[in-house]
Every structure is written in structure tokens, then in C-alpha cells.
Amino acid sequence: MSQIWQPRELVHRDYDSHPPSFAPGYKTSVLRSPRNALISLQNSLSEITGPIFGAKDLDPLDNDLIMNYAKDGLPIGERIIVHGYVRDGFGRPMKNTLVEVWQANAGGRYRHKKDKYLAPIDPNFGGCGRVLTDENGYYFFRTIKPGPYPWRNQASDWRPSHIHFSLSGESFAQRLITQMYFEGDPLIKQCPIVKTINNDDAIRTLIAELDTHAAVPLDCLAYRFDLVLRGQRATLFENRTQGAV
16 A cells, blocks of 8 residues: 655754854864765665664663673762653654764863873773664663863863763655753853854753752662754754754
């Protein structure tokens, strides 16, 4: 039986909420921002037809960053749960969405050969994980709350504590990337990257709220971070371009 095509609602994007590509206060944007107008390219067949992820593609510990790299003990730092829903702009759940995360450790250092920050590497913390959303678009993972760290932008600039998120839809062309910050962090307002966003409502979509109802007593706190892909309450994504879903 052939499928019957059904029209989908279209939500026009508010382009005023997205930061400019060229933002001198964010030093590396000066070299990375395009000099010419962007060109729209036709996606290849492989870019629009895969990959398709399933539960068998993930390890049981992929969403437990506290345990998935532990070797000789547990990682050091504040244990937390991050959870929430991935929905479209009309509140419909986005099921089987691959959510990938990566972050610094409690001292603010990444497990990356180019990270030269003086904070030590935690031998029991890898700093990355992934999870699939369920039928309701829900996801959760356990981790260590990342620490802030200095970076070579201006002399005294620091990045707030944050976790990087990547969401993969039904194809490679639908991958979206953003960052999650923590409620109450005073470094958010001072961050040159956050300052490129001229819309306070858009900034609030990047801040996870403390959720004591989801906390585990005598174990860890929890933070709620919902991601909305399109519409009036859309989460701000770093790599979303004009016309992207």
C-alpha cells in the first residue's frame, strides 16, 4: 500500500534570535565567519537517507558518564542527572533521536590531546556519552558536573560550565549541535560566546533548570533541559542555517 502524503505545518524562523557569524568579541569567529553569501547545495542520497539508530547500536552504559569510563574507581566531582524531552515546535515527541553529549571534567579539562589547561585529567572520566529518546521523546543521562575553564579569547575570559549536545534526526543532514548551561552560573552573562546572542529568550533556552524532583537522595542532583527543534520555543542551535529543519 502506498503512503498518503499529508501536508506538514510550517513555522517560519525568527532570524533575529540567531547570533551573527562575525562577532569580534568572540575572537575565533573573525577567521571562521564566511566572507561571501552562503550557497545552498543539494544533499546527496546518503545525507538524507541515513543513518538509522536503534537500541542495539548503544551500549547499556553509554548514557552513564559516571561509569562508562571508570577503571580504578569513580570519577571525581559533583554527580548529576540531566534529563528532558526532545520535541518539535508543536509539542510532538521526537522519538528515536540520537542525543550525543561531550564535556570537560569537574576541573574544567577535556580528555583531548589539544587541551593544555593545567587542571588534571581524571583517569576515570571520559566525558562523552549518548542516548536514544524513547517513544515520548524523553532522554536522560548521568554525569559529573563540568567545571569552568579559561580560554584564549581575551586575557581573563572563562567558559561557564557547559555540556555539548548533538542531536541526529533521520539523516546526516539533520544533525544539530548546541550547548547546555546551568541555572545560576554567574559566568553565563560574561561569556563572549553567549554575548553574541542578542535575544534573552534564546539564551534562556540554553540554560538547564535545577530539578529537585528528579534528584536521587544522598546521591545526585538533577537538571531539566528540554530541546525544541522548531517553532516559537525552539532551542538555539549552533549550526542551524537558513532553511534547515
